[in-house]
Amino acid sequence: MAMSRRTLLVGGGAGVGLVVAWGLWPRAYRPNLVASPGETILNGFLKIGTDGHVAIVVPQAEMGQGVWTALPQILADELGADWRTVSVEPAPISPLYANTLLIGEAAEQAMPAPLKGIAGWAARTYATRSALMITGGSSSIRGFEARFREAGAMARALLCMAAGARWDADWQACDTAAGFVTRGEDRLRFAELAEAAAGYDPPDEAPLRPIGAGGISGRNMPRLDLPAKVDGSARYAADVRVPDLVYASVRHGPIGCGDLAAVDKAAAARVAGVIGTVEQPGWAACVATNWWAAERGAAAMAPRFARGAPPPDSASVAAALRRAMDEGEGRRFAGHGDLKAAFATGGGLKVEYAVPFAAHAAIEPMTATARITGDRLELWMPTQAPGMARAAAAKAIGFAEDRVTVYPMLIGGGFGRKIEHAAGVQAAIVAQAMKRPAHVTWSRAEDTMFDPMRPPAIARMTAALGARGTIRGWQAEIAAPATMASLMDRLVPGSGDGSAPEQAAVEGAVPPYATGALAVDHFPADIGVPTGIWRSVANSYTAFFNECFVDELARLAGIEPLSFRIQSLGNDPRLAQCLTTATALGGWDGGVAGSSQGIACHSSFGSHVAMLVEAHVGDGPRIVVDRVVAAVDCGRTINPEIVRQQIEGGIIWGIAAALGATTGYAGGRTEARNLDALNLPTLADTPEIRVELIRSGAAPGGVGEIAVPPVAPAIANALFAGTGRRLRTLPLLPGGR
Numbered sequence: 001m002a003m004s005r006r007t008l009l010v011g012g013g014a015g016v017g018l019v020v021a022w023g024l025w026p027r028a029y030r031p032n033l034v035a036s037p038g039e040t041i042l043n044g045f046l047k048i049g050t051d052g053h054v055a056i057v058v059p060q061a062e063m064g065q066g067v068w069t070a071l072p073q074i075l076a077d078e079l080g081a082d083w084r085t086v087s088v089e090p091a092p093i094s095p096l097y098a099n100t101l102l103i104g105e106a107a108e109q110a111m112p113a114p115l116k117g118i119a120g121w122a123a124r125t126y127a128t129r130s131a132l133m134i135t136g137g138s139s140s141i142r143g144f145e146a147r148f149r150e151a152g153a154m155a156r157a158l159l160c161m162a163a164g165a166r167w168d169a170d171w172q173a174c175d176t177a178a179g180f181v182t183r184g185e186d187r188l189r190f191a192e193l194a195e196a197a198a199g200y201d202p203p204d205e206a207p208l209r210p211i212g213a214g215g216i217s218g219r220n221m222p223r224l225d226l227p228a229k230v231d232g233s234a235r236y237a238a239d240v241r242v243p244d245l246v247y248a249s250v251r252h253g254p255i256g257c258g259d260l261a262a263v264d265k266a267a268a269a270r271v272a273g274v275i276g277t278v279e280q281p282g283w284a285a286c287v288a289t290n291w292w293a294a295e296r297g298a299a300a301m302a303p304r305f306a307r308g309a310p311p312p313d314s315a316s317v318a319a320a321l322r323r324a325m326d327e328g329e330g331r332r333f334a335g336h337g338d339l340k341a342a343f344a345t346g347g348g349l350k351v352e353y354a355v356p357f358a359a360h361a362a363i364e365p366m367t368a369t370a371r372i373t374g375d376r377l378e379l380w381m382p383t384q385a386p387g388m389a390r391a392a393a394a395k396a397i398g399f400a401e402d403r404v405t406v407y408p409m410l411i412g413g414g415f416g417r418k419i420e421h422a423a424g425v426q427a428a429i430v431a432q433a434m435k436r437p438a439h440v441t442w443s444r445a446e447d448t449m450f451d452p453m454r455p456p457a458i459a460r461m462t463a464a465l466g467a468r469g470t471i472r473g474w475q476a477e478i479a480a481p482a483t484m485a486s487l488m489d490r491l492v493p494g495s496g497d498g499s500a501p502e503q504a505a506v507e508g509a510v511p512p513y514a515t516g517a518l519a520v521d522h523f524p525a526d527i528g529v530p531t532g533i534w535r536s537v538a539n540s541y542t543a544f545f546n547e548c549f550v551d552e553l554a555r556l557a558g559i560e561p562l563s564f565r566i567q568s569l570g571n572d573p574r575l576a577q578c579l580t581t582a583t584a585l586g587g588w589d590g591g592v593a594g595s596s597q598g599i600a601c602h603s604s605f606g607s608h609v610a611m612l613v614e615a616h617v618g619d620g621p622r623i624v625v626d627r628v629v630a631a632v633d634c635g636r637t638i639n640p641e642i643v644r645q646q647i648e649g650g651i652i653w654g655i656a657a658a659l660g661a662t663t664g665y666a667g668g669r670t671e672a673r674n675l676d677a678l679n680l681p682t683l684a685d686t687p688e689i690r691v692e693l694i695r696s697g698a699a700p701g702g703v704g705e706i707a708v709p710p711v712a713p714a715i716a717n718a719l720f721a722g723t724g725r726r727l728r729t730l731p732l733l734p735g736g737r
Contacts, residue, residue, distance in 0.1 A: 059097030063411035077214035078152025080176025101143030138702020254668025258306030311668030324525035331501035337517025342473025348464035358454035364412025370427035452532030508539035513568035543709030586612035586629035598717030605702025654711025
């Protein structure tokens with residue numbers, strides 16, 4: 001969405017709007033921002049107040065990843081703002097804020113090669129027209145940097161026009177710095193010019209400055225969200241209070257069950273504070289004057305559900321994966337060369353790896369507050385997809401979408417979990433049934449039991465080696481649920497059933513190494529358990545398969561693991577530099593027998609990461625991670641400190657997934673009921689972490705998810721060096737397989 005006179009949303013009057021031409025469907029979108037007294041809307045991303053504050057409108061959800069700081073930095077730098085005056089507010093639902101990058105990427109992944117370009121274009125068009133605002137896939141900076149730069153540059157031009165008129169000077173002779181428009185010694189504050197500036201027509205093209213010229217982008221500016229989080233004034237969905245509010249706790253039926261059959265209303269009513277129950281086909285809610293009473297009442301009402309298909313359990317899930325691998329029909333999503341010829345002369349390796357479910361385990365459970373006033377619904381909720389949440393809630397209670405307002409709240413842990421909106425739908429239904437505003441919060445047990453986790457997967461890896469350790473052939477056959485399709489069917493019913501192979505399930509499975517012949521196949525598995533997207537999605541397991549397997553190939557070839565990788569990375573110099581940097585900083589000892597060191601690398605979301613890990617088997621026995629050294633090339637950085645924070649957080653997340661963060665299933669529910677059952681790392685388990693950011697002039701890549709994939713294989717490779725035992729299944733356990 002390049003901004004020009006025809007594509008910039010300019011405020012200043014009810015009749016002023018943005019005209020965006022998408023293919024054959026030109027549309028006009030009027031501004032739907034709200035200006036407070038004294039504020040002037042300069043475009044869809046910026047408001048300036050008479051007190052000098054600069055309010056930057058961000059369409060992406062803030063869930064700790066720092067997007068409410070990084071995106072404002074981009075606009076403020078182009079604008080020439082004073083960072084001390086910058087604030088942020090969430091964007092309303094509008095086509096202006098559609099995440100066209102993420103939707104286009106997803107469509108292209110799902111389509112055959114001949115249709116990729118068409119699919120991506122159609123998806124981006126649909127995303128814009130449907131206001132598909134989604135936070136995920138490490139897409140915020142990649143998808144919105146250009147828009148925020150152009151919005152800042154266009155606003156700067158308008159302010160300069162207003163100042164030029166005051167000075168009777170050419171606006172192009174004016175500049176901005178620290179919240180002022182300047183021309184020589186002349187200075188005018190943004191606050192004095194904003195109202196007049198909104199009346200000018202912007203130039204045909206955005207007058208972009210060199211990145212960082214404003215002294216804000218590329219620097220460690222203070223995060224805008226942290227002060228409120230530190231002093232406790234930040235408001236999350238659980239903090240929302242409106243008059244006459246009631247509280248609800250829900251109970252869901254086991255996976256695969258039939259509809260709700262009965263609840264014990266009398267038992268629930270005997271709990272002090274309970275004022276009613278709400279019954280729906282797949283769940284029931286107890287409503288009370290406070291949440292604890294509602295939770296006790298929900299336990300007392302003991303909902304019973306009709307029998308459906310046999311409920312899934314750990315054994316049925318494992319059998320479904322094995323059946324998909326051994327009997328299913330796969331689809332090739334990547335390939336080149338003659339595999340049959342490559343494998344004909346032997347000299348290779350064939351092994352299997354496996355990963356389990358991976359829990360989101362967000363600190364904040366699913367929650368929402370709903371208020372109905374006449375024919376209007378208001379929803380306060382943590383959401384990564386506000387437009388989809390609005391559509392689902394509207395449909396659930398029979399309202400038109402334009403009568404529903406979603407207030408996106410700060411998210412207390414998302415990782416893909418908050419792209420779903422069940423709590424918002426439930427809150428709307430309860431509010432309608434009780435005729436009072438309603439707050440729904442899932443208990444920790446409900447949130448854990450019905451978490452659509454990262455899917456389990458198994459991989460059959462086959463390779464053949466040539467002279468001097470070259471890789472003649474590489475084949476990855478991966479059995480896993482088609483999670484993206486089934487997720488979209490939950491979000492947009494009827495869009496697909498998840499039964500067909502999909503590229504998203506094998507994302508990241510193409511190795512970065514040179515291969516004479518290659519094949520990557522997906523075998524879709526119907527495991528009977530809903531699964532969802534998770535931090536780094538399929539990369540979280542494809543990197544484990546690839547980087548453990550290449551380590552095994554290096555040992556088979558008799559070549560030190562770093563040298564084996566480097567000789568095959570000729571076409572990926574950025575990843576090779578990450579690998580040599582991490583090993584140099586970490587003091588790589590070659591991973592010789594008795595060593596405690598392992599290495600792994602991976603590219604995803606336009607970024608590149610390599611890690612050296614030191615780990616050993618300690619008392620208990622238990623696996624202890626002692627040190628992690630990470631080298632990261634994520635292109636040009638907006639805020640280096642936020643990048644480091646995300647890499648460090650991703651490493652801890654990766655350790656959790658490598659050593660725990662999973663559960664089995666029994667009777668259609670998870671066996672884990674609380675965080676303590678997931679074997680998550682504690683502060684005492686945190687290793688020494690060093691993060692090195694490699695300077696790069698490349699376009700920004702993703703950051704929030706990229707550190708997760710290399711962690712588990714690096715730990716596994718370190719444990720092999722130290723013990724001689726190759727662990728091919730997560731979670732990694734002493735004595736495991």
